[in-house]
Amino acid sequence: MSFRIRPDGRPDAGWRVDTDRFERFSQVDDVFNRSWWDETVRSPETERFFQSYRRPLETWRKARGFRRKDYALRNASWHGADIFAELKEAEGRRDGFLDPLSALREASDEKEDVGSPEDAAAEIKQVALTFGADLVGVAESDRRWVYTERYSLQQGKGKPNPLDESLDRVIVLGQAMDASMIATAPSALAGAATGLGYSQDAIVLLALSQYIRNLGYQAVPTLNDTALAIPYAIKAGLGEYGRHGLVITPEHGSNVRFGKIFTDLPLALDQPIRFGVEEMCNLCRACSTACPASAIPASEPSAEIHNRSNIVGIEKWSVDGEACFDYWAKINSDCSVCIRVCPYTRDFSQRRNKVWARLADSRLRRLALWLDRRSGRGGRVSPIDWWPSSSEASSSGKSTPVQVSLRSSPPDSSPSSSTPSAL
Ligand code: B12
Ligand code: SF4
Ligand code: SF4
Numbered sequence: 001m002s003f004r005i006r007p008d009g010r011p012d013a014g015w016r017v018d019t020d021r022f023e024r025f026s027q028v029d030d031v032f033n034r035s036w037w038d039e040t041v042r043s044p045e046t047e048r049f050f051q052s053y054r055r056p057l058e059t060w061r062k063a064r065g066f067r068r069k070d071y072a073l074r075n076a077s078w079h080g081a082d083i084f085a086e087l088k089e090a091e092g093r094r095d096g097f098l099d100p101l102s103a104l105r106e107a108s109d110e111k112e113d114v115g116s117p118e119d120a121a122a123e124i125k126q127v128a129l130t131f132g133a134d135l136v137g138v139a140e141s142d143r144r145w146v147y148t149e150r151y152s153l154q155q156g157k158g159k160p161n162p163l164d165e166s167l168d169r170v171i172v173l174g175q176a177m178d179a180s181m182i183a184t185a186p187s188a189l190a191g192a193a194t195g196l197g198y199s200q201d202a203i204v205l206l207a208l209s210q211y212i213r214n215l216g217y218q219a220v221p222t223l224n225d226t227a228l229a230i231p232y233a234i235k236a237g238l239g240e241y242g243r244h245g246l247v248i249t250p251e252h253g254s255n256v257r258f259g260k261i262f263t264d265l266p267l268a269l270d271q272p273i274r275f276g277v278e279e280m281c282n283l284c285r286a287c288s289t290a291c292p293a294s295a296i297p298a299s300e301p302s303a304e305i306h307n308r309s310n311i312v313g314i315e316k317w318s319v320d321g322e323a324c325f326d327y328w329a330k331i332n333s334d335c336s337v338c339i340r341v342c343p344y345t346r347d348f349s350q351r352r353n354k355v356w357a358r359l360a361d362s363r364l365r366r367l368a369l370w371l372d373r374r375s376g377r378g379g380r381v382s383p384i385d386w387w388p389s390s391s392e393a394s395s396s397g398k399s400t401p402v403q404v405s406l407r408s409s410p411p412d413s414s415p416s417s418s419t420p421s422a423l
Contacts, residue, residue, distance in 0.1 A: 002348055002357035003250045003275035013234050013272040015241065015316050017144070018303060022313030025228065026148045027098070028158040031309045031321040033151040035329075041322060045329040052332050053078060065187025065383030066333070074333065077192040080199025081223070084206075092154045096202050096223035099150060104206070107213035114215065117268040124208070124267060128173055131207045132200060134256065135174030135249060137236030137270040141167060141262060145228040163226060167218060167262035169269075171208070172229070172236040175201045175259070176252040177339075179347065183381040185336040186292065190383075194334050197257035198223065205259045217265040228311075229258040237270035240277035244287035244296050244338040245319040248277045250357075253344030276361035277344070281317075284369050286378065287338040293327035295320040296338060340380065343372040 008014065027033060035046040053075055084095045084102075093099040114120040121138055128136040149158035181193035201223060209219035220226070230247055233239060238258075239249035246254040250273075288296040297317055305312060306320040328334050339345055343360070346353045359368035372378065 002354035003361050005250055005273050005275050008240075008272040008274040010272075012231075013241070013274075014278070015301075015314060016303075018313045018315070020313075021303070022144070023311070024144060024146070024148045025311040026158060027161070027225070028149055028151045029308050030151075031325045033098075034309060035325065036151075036153065037156050041325070043329065045332075046325070049329045049332055053082075065184050065189045066331075067188075069387070070188040070192075070383060071333075074188045074191040074195055077195030077199060079195075081195065081202050084202050089154075092152060092159075094153055094225075096198070096225065098153060098225050100226055101202060101206050101209070101221040101223065103209070103213065105210055105213075107218075108216045111216035114217075114265065117266050120266060121268040121270075124171060124212075124265065127211055128171070128204065128208050131211075132175075132204045133173040133208075134176040135172075135238050135251060137172050137233070137238045138267045139170045139172060139232050139235035139237075140269055141170050142231070142235065145231045147225075147227060150225065161226060163220065163262060164218070166264050167220060169263050169265060169267045170227075170232050170236065171261040171263060171267070172233050172238055173201065173204055173208070173259045173261070174233070174238055174249060174252070174256045175204070177255050177257060177336075179255055179345070180381075180386060182255055182336050182339055182345070184383040184386055185340045185380070186331055186333065187383045188333040189386055190336050190340075191333040194257075194336070201257055201259040205261060209261050209263075212261070212263055212265055215265070217263060219265070220262040221259065222262065223259050226262070227260065229260060232260055233258050234272055235270075237273045240274060241316070242277055242287070242342065242344075243281040243285070243317045244291075244342060245317055246338070248342070248344045250275050251348060253346065254339050254342055255345050276365065280343070280360055280365055280369070283366060284343065286341045286343065286373075290337055290341040291324075292335070292337060293320070293323040295323040295327075341378040343369060343378065346377060 031041060034041040036042065052071065081096055085097055088095055088102055093102070095101045114123070125136045146163055147161050150161045152159040175197050177193040177197045181190050184190050205221035205223065209221040212219035230241065233247045234241055239247040242248045242254060244254065248254045249256055285298050288298040296319055301316050303313060303315045305318060307322050309321040310318045324335070346356070348354060348357060356368055356371065359365065
């Protein structure tokens with residue numbers, strides 16, 4: 001490991017929760033769900049955005065990273081997660097996104113003696129890593145981060161979010177995303193890294209939960225549903241919170257997705273960690289500068305909210321979800337520019353990146369930032385260069401460190417007017 005990782009003993013890892021003002025968040029208010037019920041967010045573009053995930057498009061312009069092949073790949077990468085999401089649609093569920101993943105096999109009703117909480121945690125981590133997780137940590141359940149309500153797509157309104165209080169442990173799993181695809185963001189190709197992350201996450205969550213249930217304990221596997229992932233991932237010691245509103249891990253930077261399992265398996269807890277991210281974010285504003293939607297703050301952490309899609313009563317860096325999603329709808333794919341440009345997005349198994357990590361977590365962090373910018377890392381790699389067939393390969397070399405478009409004028413990716421409009 002290249003960073004000097006130390007425990008963060010501050011309450012809530014230093015992020016101030018104002019107990020007088022704090023309100024738990026309702027999933028009804030996240031911007032994806034608002035795009036179904038809130039006319040200030042919903043538009044023909046948001047509808048076309050969702051549709052483009054279901055149906056291969058034939059009439060796109062030949063924009064790099066947004067061609068038919070890129071969309072075909074993106075949508076195929078979502079296939080695993082989509083199958084689970086649609087499995088119980090008839091029962092009014094959307095597993096993994098609006099509801100927990102459903103248990104598909106019987107559980108044992110006889111509890112196995114799992115030994116000490118330390119032994120049980122060590123075993124569960126080994127199983128999680130063997131099943132395909134890249135990171136795993138354990139946090140105490142904390143009701144503050146559980147949604148007050150779920151959203152029902154079928155009913156167009158909130159519904160109860162039952163979660164048994166006896167499930168007092170949360171196993172947080174991290175799934176690294178494909179760095180070579182993320183390097184091409186914004187593009188539908190980069191969106192394939194997102195889809196692959198969700199599909200892999202769903203399989204690992206289901207398998208690990210079934211293992212716990214086979215031992216006679218309860219396990220509720222959750223992807224984006226049920227609760228906020230970021231505060232749990234921080235609490236489980238998987239990383240530090242960054243200016244771009246994402247968790248930065250010492251292994252993969254923020255290029256990672258999270259899933260969580262609520263369980264009553266008695267597991268020893270992990271502790272939040274520090275390795276210099278907060279100090280680096282106080283200097284660096286690469287994400288804020290590069291964000292095509294100007295959605296990431298350049299200012300100090302604050303309890304001010306942009307709109308109803310931010311949680312109330314926490315002093316932190318908060319992203320403007322409306323602006324971010326508006327940009328996605330315009331380019332017709334999700335965006336990961338903030339991950340691409342972040343200096344922590346690098347392969348820390350390489351010696352030079354280990355050296356960089358040492359610098360980044362020292363008084364020489366300004367030098368680390370300068371070296372990062374000078375190296376050109378974080379520039380957009382042409383999506384054409386990702387594909388092995390070189391007939392259309394970019395003549396401009398591997399990296400195109402161009403500033404991607406502003407909100408009002410997305411990259412050369414706008415769909416043609418003859419885009420299919422129905423699923
Ligand atoms: C909705 C959502 C979005 C929406 C809208 C957010 C909104 N405000 O409505 C938008 C479109 C912005 C979005 C974008 C992206 N998202 Co998103 N998103 C979610 C989702 C499904 C729900 C989060 C939510 O309810 N937010 C609403 C309120 C609470 O937002 P908020 O007040 O601004 O709080 C945010 C942070 O400050 C933090 N947070 C919340 N409470 C607290 C408390 C403390 C103490 C701290 C420190 C932080 C913190 O979490 C919130 C994340 O939106 C989560 C999964 C999950 N269940 O958590 C993934 C999730 C946060 N997204 C993720 C990712 C990766 C992305 C993108 C990079 C897109 C992509 N390629 O996948 C971009 C990055 C944008 C950015 N810089 O934040 C990952 C983050 C992984 C990581 N390394 O941290 C998650 C965890 C999904 C996953 N399964 O891994 N997302
Ligand atoms: S995903 Fe893109 S638009 Fe959204 S905050 Fe990150 S850089 Fe900005
Ligand atoms: S790009 Fe810079 S400011 Fe933004 S999260 Fe990464 S280190 Fe922090």
